[in-house]
Amino acid sequence: MTLDRTIYEDYLARIGVEWPRRPDAETLATLQEQHILSIPFENVDCFRRRPLPMGEGAVRKIVQEGRGGGCYELNSAMGLLLESVGYPVTIMGGRISDGENLSFPLRHLVLRVEADGESWLVDVGFGFGSDRNSRRPLRIDHSAVQSDQQGDYQLLNTADGDIDVLRDERLLYRIERHPRSVGEFAATLWWFLTSPGSDFLQGMFCIQPTRSGRLSLRDRTLTRLVDGEKTRAELADTEEVREVLAAEFGIKVDDIPDLLAAPEAIAPAMSEQVAGTFAAIG
Secondary structure, three states: OOOOOHHHHHHHHHEEEOOOOOOOOOHHHHHHHHHHHHHHOOOHHHHOOOOOOHHHHHHHHHHOOOOOEOOHHHHHHHHHHHOOOOOOOOOOOEEOOOOOOOOOOOOEEEEEEEEEEEEEEEEOOOOOOHHHHHHOOEOOOOOOOOOOOEEEEEEOOOOOOOOEEEOOEEEEEEOOOOOOOOHHHHHHHHHHHHHOOOOOOOOOEEEEEEEEEEEEEEOOOOEEOOOOEEEEOOOOOOOHHHHHHHHHOOOOOOOOOOOOOOHHHHHOOOOHHHHHHHHHHO
């Protein structure tokens, strides 16, 4: 499935990439890096209890509304963009590691993309804390360490035929080799929107990597990381949060829950595991 030319040209403009001359590995690397640097990993609509789109709906949200999203939105949209400029793309499901255990299946959505005779892992939607996707695509059928500015990555085959994705020798997630469709993620998307265990309901966040670091907003805390130096600012109220979302991230919303309210008033109780994950933001 491909996008209308006007839409994918607008998508390319959103991430600051000119029309690619041919769908090769170097262009793929540019597209992934620019996507990560241009489109935030955020849960603003999920926190507002709004439906989250995938596929074409996610493309419209990113291109026409100037928004970001989670892995289901960002990676499913990226897949359509890549298909539209000539790459063969396969959607795959993943299970995220918390350091000890793996999550339920289809907790994560990633892409397998073919370019220059090789298969590449493309992921523009894994952004919590220090656990981040690589800035550039990773060779899937390559077990040696692959260095990236985000760390040293390694993709290892498991006994069951899946692939473990490690960063600096720590397991990030395990991906399946067999293809999935976007529709197969609908049940887990519902879980993200409704479950007390959903890390997307515990507070609001918006994370934008930059070439020199990262800009992140967690509830009312704005954190800037520039060349290894971190500064934090506490925003006064929900109105100032809306202003920062618009000015710093390009996200304009009028109705977000009161971020001064008690946590239980706006979100289910978070599990200990989810609390640790959310605390890592910034």
